[in-house]
Amino acid sequence: MTVEIVILAMIAAFLGLRLYSVLGRRAEHEEEPIQGRIDQPPAMNRTTVPRALEEAETFPPRMPDRHYPAATPMVERGLRDISAMDRRFDPFAFMEGARGAYRMVLEAFWQGDKDELRELCDPAVYASFAEAIDARLAAGETLDNSLVRIEEAAITDASFDAPTARITVRFRSDIAAVTRDADGNVIAGSLDDAIEEIDVWTFARNVQSADPDWLLEETDEG
Numbered sequence: 001m002t003v004e005i006v007i008l009a010m011i012a013a014f015l016g017l018r019l020y021s022v023l024g025r026r027a028e029h030e031e032e033p034i035q036g037r038i039d040q041p042p043a044m045n046r047t048t049v050p051r052a053l054e055e056a057e058t059f060p061p062r063m064p065d066r067h068y069p070a071a072t073p074m075v076e077r078g079l080r081d082i083s084a085m086d087r088r089f090d091p092f093a094f095m096e097g098a099r100g101a102y103r104m105v106l107e108a109f110w111q112g113d114k115d116e117l118r119e120l121c122d123p124a125v126y127a128s129f130a131e132a133i134d135a136r137l138a139a140g141e142t143l144d145n146s147l148v149r150i151e152e153a154a155i156t157d158a159s160f161d162a163p164t165a166r167i168t169v170r171f172r173s174d175i176a177a178v179t180r181d182a183d184g185n186v187i188a189g190s191l192d193d194a195i196e197e198i199d200v201w202t203f204a205r206n207v208q209s210a211d212p213d214w215l216l217e218e219t220d221e222g
Helices: 002-031 051-058 073-085 091-111 114-120 123-138
Strands: 146-161 164-180 186-206 215-221
Touching: 073 146, 073 164, 091 114, 091 123, 091 146, 091 164, 091 186, 114 123, 123 215, 146 186
Parallel strands: none
Antiparallel strands: 146 164, 164 186, 186 215
16 A cells, blocks of 8 residues: 555656646746737837948938030030039930920911010010011011921030020921912922021020020021
């Protein structure tokens, strides 16, 4: 009987040790914090900010170098002078606008549209166009011209003379030109044969003005 009691006591002690070891380890694991998916990461102080982010906070992003549609270093220098005084200036956008202005001015002159010319030209150039239109009307003549295409447009000069920026553009275009008399008869030119025309126009703008438009300041033939 005594032997059986001793054996049972030993079995009970053994089971107690096993149970303690399992529960004890489990309790230790439950005390360790486990970071889940929705737990917030620890707050970052200045010493934990990655170097790349720290540099981005300190220095502005590097801007790409600007390129200019210039044929010569002198022209490029002039465009850079204009750009330095007018941060909105974009030479490529200017060239698109110059092409559009070239067509608009020619068509307004051919049609005798003084209001349109007044919007596109400075007073001196407008006055010369208006005088030519009046002379044409007095002679009873009309122009039946058409700009077939602009073959080439290139900046030949650029300068800044505070507060005015000036850019000269050389246009090479094909124009079908016809002059008619008061009865509509063709007295010069032909719509079937386009002729090559070369015009050198200078556009100007006051960079201190809120008006972004450039005006035609001077015209010449190439």
